[in-house]
Amino acid sequence: MAENKSEIIAGAVVLAVAVGFVVYAGKLTGASAGGDSYELSASFRSADGITVGTDVRLAGVKVGRVTSMELDPQTYRAGTTISVAEGIDVPDDSALAISSEGLLGGNYVEILPGGSPMYFAPGDQIEFTQGSVSLVSLLMKFVGDDDAAAAPSE
Template identity: 40%
Template sequence: MNRNPLETILGALVLLVAAVFLVFAYTTADLRQVQGYPVRASFTKVGGLTVGGEVRLAGIQVGSVTGQRLDPQTFEAVVDMTVLESVQLPVDTRAVITSDGLLGGSYIKLIPGNEADTLQPGDSLQYTQDYQSLEDLVGEIIFLATQPAGGGGGG
């Protein structure tokens, strides 16, 4: 088989461009987990939250989800996460699992409280709100819409 040198050069060029693209995509995408102190939170439903997911405060990533497991006593999902050392969260901080739009993934939104005491490494967030899917919301709306108007019986 006789190969054309031009085909070989073009093939090598395509592979080089693909490698440059992969290096560019890896370096610009923030795929690393945030290093910080560990905290955990328990939820009855985590939706599509995954390990490596973001933990945000005021829309800014301040942490990463590092693990998920099922508590065999309470049957709740325990989510382990790290939070940046520079972010000292009050002990009454609330953790909410929410989605990043209709097609986006899930992340943990932190809503800081007002307490003076702060969370220490390894502490658990006491106030959590479970993931609420679009199907759950539509079901609630339909349930409310099918209820009879007026709540009392008069007679």
């Protein structure tokens, strides 16, 4: 009987530690059960490197995430919906850009705030966007231009 009690206590301790890790991981990743937010939409020419769940940052601070992405068959642009934390007012002349965390890092959506005294309302469309830049295409342009400059002219 003593063995059963010690096994139950050990199991309870393991379960409590597991719940603690789940709560810690949720706080670390910014996940929350009832976070109030509002949605804004935007259209990108190229949305390479972002998916649903990608961070949305303002001044380097996570203020939301990408909630949906779909191709618009009429314009061939990536229609994107983002959520922004309640209490973060985005000026209505702001822009969205897909930025990179570094050479080997991932991409995120960056809010580039404007100076307007008016703010986006929930559900508004952000008109000014800048899609992702392909590192490979930039390198190819650099290498291609270098070869053209080195070729002798006749």
